[in-house]
Amino acid sequence: xxxxxxxxxxxxxxxxxxxxxxxxxxxxxxxxxxxxxxxxxxxxxxxxxxxxxxxxxxxxxxxxxxxxxxxxxxxxxxxxxxxxxxxxxxxxxxxxxxxxxxxxxxxxxxxxxxxxxxxxxxxxxxxxxxxxxxxxxxxxxxxxxxxxxxxxxxxxxxxxxxxxxxxxxxxxxxxxxxxxxxxxxxxxxxxxxxxxxxxxxxxxxxxxxxxxxxxxxxxxxxxxxxxxxxxxxxxxxxxxxxxxxxxxxxx
Amino acid sequence: xxxxxxxxxxxxxxxxxxxxxxxxxxxxxxxxxxxxxxxxxxxxxxxxxxxxxxxxxxxxxxxxxxxxxxxxxxxxxxxxxxxxxxxxxxxxxxxxx
Numbered sequence: 001x002x003x004x005x006x007x008x009x010x011x012x013x014x015x016x017x018x019x020x021x022x023x024x025x026x027x028x029x030x031x032x033x034x035x036x037x038x039x040x041x042x043x044x045x046x047x048x049x050x051x052x053x054x055x056x057x058x059x060x061x062x063x064x065x066x067x068x069x070x071x072x073x074x075x076x077x078x079x080x081x082x083x084x085x086x087x088x089x090x091x092x093x094x095x096x097x098x099x100x101x102x103x104x105x106x107x108x109x110x111x112x113x114x115x116x117x118x119x120x121x122x123x124x125x126x127x128x129x130x131x132x133x134x135x136x137x138x139x140x141x142x143x144x145x146x147x148x149x150x151x152x153x154x155x156x157x158x159x160x161x162x163x164x165x166x167x168x169x170x171x172x173x174x175x176x177x178x179x180x181x182x183x184x185x186x187x188x189x190x191x192x193x194x195x196x197x198x199x200x201x202x203x204x205x206x207x208x209x210x211x212x213x214x215x216x217x218x219x220x221x222x223x224x225x226x227x228x229x230x231x232x233x234x235x236x237x238x239x240x241x242x243x244x245x246x247x248x249x250x251x
Numbered sequence: 252x253x254x255x256x257x258x259x260x261x262x263x264x265x266x267x268x269x270x271x272x273x274x275x276x277x278x279x280x281x282x283x284x285x286x287x288x289x290x291x292x293x294x295x296x297x298x299x300x301x302x303x304x305x306x307x308x309x310x311x312x313x314x315x316x317x318x319x320x321x322x323x324x325x326x327x328x329x330x331x332x333x334x335x336x337x338x339x340x341x342x343x344x345x346x347x348x
C-alpha cells in the first residue's frame with residue numbers, strides 16, 4: 001500500500017474492508033469489528049488468565065492485571081469519591097477497551113479502531129448518556145440548575161442557558177474528537193515517514209543513507225505513539241470520572 | 252464544591268499526580284502538558300463546542316422550519332460556549348463564576 005505508484009497514501013490505512021469472506025461482507029463484519037473482538041478477547045484473557053492462579057506473589061500477567069485494576073480503582077476513588085466504586089466496572093471496561101484498541105493498532109498489519117470517529121463518538125455517547133442519567137436519577141429536576149449558575153442575573157438567562165447547554169453537549173464531541181484526532185494524527189505521521197523510507201530507499205545508495213533519517217524518526221515516533229496510546233486511554237477514563245463526579249456531586 | 256466546574260484543571264492536577272506513575276519516570280507531562288498540548292486541547296474544546304452549537308441549531312431549524320435563523324444564532328452561541336470551555340480549561344481552580 002505504501003509505495004504503490006510512488007505516492008504517499010496516508011489515509012488508506014483507515015479504510016474498512018470486510019473480513020471473513022462472503023459471510024462477513026453480508027453482515028458488514030469489517031476488520032474494525034474483528035479488532036474490537038480481539039481487544040475484548042485480549043482484555044478478558046488478561047484478567048481471567050492473570051487472576052486464575054491468585055498467587056500471593058504475583059506473576060507477570062497477574063501483576064499487569066492487578067496494576068490495571070488498582071490504577072483504575074484509584075482513579076475512580078480519587079476523582080469521583082466513595083460513589084466511584086459503583087462506576088468502577090464501567091470505567092475499567094472503557095479504559096481497557098480504548099487502551100487495547102490503541103495498543104493493538106500499533107502492531108504491524110493491525111487496525112486501530114479508535115481512529116474512527118464513529119467508534120470514539122459511540123463510546124463518548126455512552127459516557128454522556130450514563131452521566132446524564134446518573135445526574136437525573138440522583139438529583140431529579142435539580143439537575144437542570146446546572147445550566148443556570150446561581151446568582152446570575154435573570155435577564156441573562158436566554159443567553160446563559162443556551163451557552164451552558166451547548167457547553168454541556170460539546171462534552172461527548174470533545175471527548176471523542178480528542179481520542180480520534182490523536183490516533184489519526186499519529187498513524188498518518190507513521191505512515192508518511194514509513195513511505196519516505198520506502199521511496200528514498202529505492203533511489204540507490206544515497207537514497208539509502210537518506211532513508212535512515214525517516215526510519216530513525218519512525219522509531220522515535222513509535223515510542224511516542226505508545227505513550228499517546230496510553231495517555232489517550234487515560235484521558236478518556238479520567239474525563240469520564242470527572243464527568244461522573246460532576247453528575248454525582250452536582251454543585 | 253469550589254472547583255466543580257473546571258474539570259480540565261483537575262484533569263491536569265490528577266495527571267500530574269498519577270500520570271507519572273505508570274508511564275516513565277519523567278512527570279506525566281510529556282506530550283500533553285506542554286504548550287502544544289494546551290493549544291491542542293483548547294482547539295478541540297472550541298471546535299467541539301462549535302460543532303455542538305451548529306448541530307443543535309441545525310436540528311432546531313429542521314424541526315421548526317426557521318432555516319437559517321436558529322442555525323446562525325446557535326453558531327454564535329457555539330462560539331461563546333467554546334470560549335467558555337477554554338476559559339474553564341485555563342482558569343486555575345475557580346468555578347466558572
